[in-house]
Amino acid sequence: MKLLRVGPPGAERPVVLGRDGTAYDLSGRARDIDGAFLAGLDAAELARDVAAGVLPVVDLAGGVRVGSPVARPGKVVGIGLNYRDHAVEAGAAIPDEPVIFLKPSCTVVGPYDEVLVPRGGEKTDYEAELAVVIGRTARYLAGHAEAAEVIAGYTIANDVTERAFQFERGGQWDKGKSAETFTPLGPWLVTADEVADPQRLPLRLWVNGELRQDGNTGQMIFPVLELVRYASQFMVLEPGDVVITGTPAGVTLGRPGTPFLTSGDIVEIEIDGLGRQRQVLGKA
Structure with missing residues (x-):
């Protein structure tokens, strides 16, 4: 899976890309792509959710800023x-x-x-x-x-x-x-x-x-x-x-x-x- 964060600095929201490039909003399931999210990440389960179409679609057109894919790394x-x-x-x-x-x-x-x-x-x-x-x-x-x-x-x-x-x-x-x-x-x-x-x-x-x-x-x-x-x-x-x-x-x-x-x-x-x-x- 490809994970990314979009939005202005300090207010990014987590997104996952499907294999066809469609972006899906993860903010209903995770506050951010941070240490807590990554510690519980099950890539296979997330892939199944994307394939099942149960996540909201995000429109990334129009110059949406892309942030670092990891929020606030400890080091x-x-x-x-x-x-x-x-x-x-x-x-x-x-x-x-x-x-x-x-x-x-x-x-x-x-x-x-x-x-x-x-x-x-x-x-x-x-x-x-x-x-x-x-x-x-x-x-x-x-x-x-x-x-x-x-x-x-x-x-x-x-x-x-x-x-x-x-x-x-x-x-x-x-x-x-x-x-x-x-x-x-x-x-x-x-x-x-x-x-x-x-x-x-x-x-x-x-x-x-x-x-x-x-x-x-x-x-x-x-x-x-x-x-x-x-x-x-x-x-x-x-x-x-x-x-x-x-x-x-x-x-x-x-x-x-x-x-x-x-x-x-x-x-x-x-x-x-x-x-x-x-x-x-x-x-x-």
């Missing part, structure tokens, strides 16, 4: 340097274990919302990433089979990063990753049962129509299930949390002479089966 767990070609372009060693950082929930916006270059920002960069949405509480997972059981679904993330803050202001990644609007998510949360293999997903990113990133999740150093298992050894993953899984080569940092993002630039990201997002850059 966004970032994974750095998880594609070998990206580590090489960044001049970093190939990690022996996953590199983890955290992004606050205030970074999360909708897939078409404006991304703001922060005050003092000089080197704002993009990162196309597969995002994993957690649906069950996870702590000290023993293996990949257990990791698979806690995943609610997948979506697209842009892990926007201010490189000057990341590398030139004390060497703390969180500084460069935590500005408001720095994690556009969506457009949909595609439930895990509809993603046959999260390690076989092509992903691409364009800036102002120029293809900058063209990779595949099969190029990850540490696969999705290992990332979830590994993260659960260091923190409790809770329903509604989001794990963003790293980016392939092609970021501005790895393209000498390429200007960083600035106000008016347009970033578009596509992952096969998960949709496409688009952001216009503005200023904080």
Whole structure:
């Protein structure tokens, strides 16, 4: 199933898309697509309700805003340097274990919302990433089979990063990753049962129509299930949390002479089966 949230910021309502693209209102059954909803989600039962026509139809025509497909994630767990070609372009060693950082929930916006270059920002960069949405509480997972059981679904993330803050202001990644609007998510949360293999997903990113990133999740150093298992050894993953899984080569940092993002630039990201997002850059 494809789940999404539509409406103005702070007043979105939950929606599910049928296989023919018809949108159905879930607000009579759930307050929002949040941790509580995801913890009780039964994708098969929801699919039967859609097929039976028991849910109200929603008209999404006329420029209805699409919000992040997950409301108020408790935390966004970032994974750095998880594609070998990206580590090489960044001049970093190939990690022996996953590199983890955290992004606050205030970074999360909708897939078409404006991304703001922060005050003092000089080197704002993009990162196309597969995002994993957690649906069950996870702590000290023993293996990949257990990791698979806690995943609610997948979506697209842009892990926007201010490189000057990341590398030139004390060497703390969180500084460069935590500005408001720095994690556009969506457009949909595609439930895990509809993603046959999260390690076989092509992903691409364009800036102002120029293809900058063209990779595949099969190029990850540490696969999705290992990332979830590994993260659960260091923190409790809770329903509604989001794990963003790293980016392939092609970021501005790895393209000498390429200007960083600035106000008016347009970033578009596509992952096969998960949709496409688009952001216009503005200023904080």
